[in-house]
Amino acid sequence: MxxxxxxxxxxxxxxxxxxxxxxxxxxxxxxxxxxxxxxxxxxxxxxxxxxxxxxxxxxxxxxxxxxxxxxxxxxxxxxxxxxxxxxxxxxxxxxxxxxxxxxxxxxxxxxxxxxxxxxxxxxxxxxxxxxxxxxxxxxRKEEVEIAAMRRAVRIAEKALLETLPLVKIGMTERELASELMVQLLRAGSQGELPFEPIVAAGPNSALPHAVPSERPLQAGDLLLIDWGARWE
Amino acid sequence: MxxxxxxxxxxxxxxxxxxxxxxxxxxxxxxxxxxxxxxxxxxxxxxxxxxxxxxxxxxxxxxxxxxxxxxxxxxxxxxxxxxxxxxxxxxxxxxxxxxxxxxxxxxxxxxxxxxxxxxxxxxxxxxxxxxxxxxxxxxRKEEVEIAAMRRAVRIAEKALLETLPLVKIGMTERELASELMVQLLRAGSQGELPFEPIVAAGPNSALPHAVPSERPLQAGDLLLIDWGARWE
CATH class of the missing domain: 3.40.350.10 (Creatinase/prolidase N-terminal domain)
Known part of the structure; x- marks a missing residue:
């Protein structure tokens, strides 16, 4: 190869x-x-x-x-x-x-x-x-690369599904991002994530490349999550 | 400042x-x-x-x-x-x-x-x-930087203390590294760790900058852990 x-x-x-x-x-x-x-x-x-x-x-x-x-x-x-x-x-x-x-x-x-x-x-x-x-x-991706990408997507999906029930009004963006990272690792992502997840709510969700902040989630917020897992 | x-x-x-x-x-x-x-x-x-x-x-x-x-x-x-x-x-x-x-x-x-x-x-x-x-x-570190470094050290210490009881013969270096990262996040580290923890056991512990592998921990292994938390 x-x-x-x-x-x-x-x-x-x-x-x-x-x-x-x-x-x-x-x-x-x-x-x-x-x-x-x-x-x-x-x-x-x-x-x-x-x-x-x-x-x-x-x-x-x-x-x-x-x-x-x-x-x-x-x-x-x-x-x-x-x-x-x-x-x-x-x-x-x-x-x-x-x-x-x-x-x-x-x-x-x-x-x-x-x-x-x-x-x-x-x-x-x-x-x-x-x-x-x-x-x-x-x-041009080889079979082995496509298989790795599919696995990374499955890990990322599982992590999000495990995280969503934990979302609560009052928790900060940073707390939610931290929980999502924990779930990514638990779901089998390799340690070096492709990027730190973006968790941005309310006005912060309008910022491109937002860094998770200490702002607590509020009722009615639009919540933006941008995340990925690493596999090979 | x-x-x-x-x-x-x-x-x-x-x-x-x-x-x-x-x-x-x-x-x-x-x-x-x-x-x-x-x-x-x-x-x-x-x-x-x-x-x-x-x-x-x-x-x-x-x-x-x-x-x-x-x-x-x-x-x-x-x-x-x-x-x-x-x-x-x-x-x-x-x-x-x-x-x-x-x-x-x-x-x-x-x-x-x-x-x-x-x-x-x-x-x-x-x-x-x-x-x-x-x-x-x-x-030359300012007061605010020294305080941040002290906090990062406390987070790193707490994470290690939470992780050590979980170390078991048969778990892989990668599983242990993943658990340590989870504990770093739970202990309050910011998401972007300063570096991916090094967990290297047995012969791998002789490698500088080892990347955690799929090798299972064995009885009698020397276990090397090199890790840090991020705070500001």
Whole structure:
């Protein structure tokens, strides 16, 4: 499954004139490697070439986790000294001959820190928005992804049905949001929710992206709930 | 309180030769404005000058939330057309005379997308790491922050004490992590936990940043729990 994704990514990169894509921890890196890493103060950069090679730059102490990746993944690790980071990234850039490459990034995911490191490691490289390539790849869902989405929806529905009988005049938006999160976890959602549920009543329900407040629910309020569960 | 933070930020920026700092949603922007925004696909950029002025570039539809900011905040909003974003940012850059400015960023917070927009809006600007300035500001905690940290610790302690009696041989790391999250919410933690609790037993307890797995707890396991609550 992962090999197939890497192959399709390579083809899509070639078609759009990219030599590679550079990713930091987030949904796309997990999609390609099945590895779950968080953004940290230490850089972790995946480089995936149009020819189908996969390289990962990461701290030494995370190596055992990366070793579990079912993919043929070339690892470039670095130690605790800051100055070890750039050489590790340079080694990956060199292994992929990307010194003058057209390297795609996800503008809404890539951070300033890693993009500066990349520019230092490949000063003649060009860094461009590759989100169209990556979303064209990810938008066509595989069977296993559709099954996971169905399961997440069932969990979310169950959590809402368990929460609705608990809604009472006088409870705050935050209390209701907290109860909904408890029910999401009880119903089997994985711990890192896709987003904190929005619970907004009365005038707050007109706010987009409202954050649950200390306002108590009142009779006649319109109650808006926007929520989701995580499964894989 | 916020005015005082903005004043101290201005002094620290001046001392380090910055004309301003550019921030996107995250803890530092919330620290300076008391506004809670999430990272979205639409840019939101706060510009804080060494002279103490505060400007915020944001989507039209988030204006009512920004209007609640107790700070004197100059708003530059844009509509739903992509091409409206750059002019709104240019207006903020111009209002602060930052066209050739030394602008600080948080390398671990700023995204590629907003940094490219900033470079377009101030092509002769210089963008540098300002994390030392910002952390020197935030490291000295005010009374109100210390009180919030104490409350978060009490919530975290209560949640652990409620969870420990529920630990049983045969339950999975993920089930235990889920139960701990439920107890954190019941004990009063705000919904967005500082991080997903780490629950790692046996060999997994040797992994830094382990993600709770489906491995059942076994007799003789060393059990590692790393968790926290959120309060303000």
């Amino acid at each position: 992962l090999d197939d994704r890497i192959t399709r990514l390579g083809q899509a990169l070639q078609a759009e004139g990219f030599d590679a894509v550079a990713l930091i921890p987030g949904p796309t890196l997990t999609y390609l490697t099945a590895l779950r890493f968080h953004l940290m103060e230490r850089p972790m950069i995946g480089l995936f070439s149009a020819k189908g090679a996969a390289h990962l730059v990461l701290p030494d102490f995370e190596r055992s986790k990366a070793d579990e990746c079912p993919l043929m993944l070339h690892l470039h690790t670095y130690g605790e000294q800051d100055q070890e980071r750039l050489p590790a990234l340079r080694a990956a850039i060199k292994a992929l001959s990307l010194e003058r490459g057209r390297i795609g990034v996800e503008p809404l995911g890539m951070r300033f820190y890693e993009s500066q490191l990349l520019r230092e490691a490949a000063p003649e490289g060009q860094f461009r928005d590759a989100s169209a390539v990556l979303s064209s790849l990810r938008v | 916020l005015d005082d933070r903005i004043t101290r930020l201005g002094q620290a920026l001046q001392a380090e030769g910055f004309d301003a700092v550019a921030l996107i949603p995250g803890p530092t922007l919330t620290y300076l404005t008391a506004l809670r925004f999430h990272l979205m696909e639409r840019p939101m950029i706060g510009l804080f000058s060494a002279k103490g002025a505060a400007h915020l570039v944001l989507p039209d539809f988030e204006r009512s939330k920004a209007d609640e900011c107790p700070l004197m905040l100059h708003l530059h909003t844009y509509g739903e057309q992509d091409q409206e974003r750059l002019p709104a940012l240019r207006a903020a850059i111009k209002a602060l005379s930052l066209e050739r400015g030394r602008i600080g960023v948080e390398p671990l917070g700023m995204r590629f997308y907003e940094s490219q927009l900033l470079r377009e809006a101030a092509p002769e600007g210089q963008f540098r790491d300002a994390s030392a300035v910002l952390s020197s500001l935030r490291v």
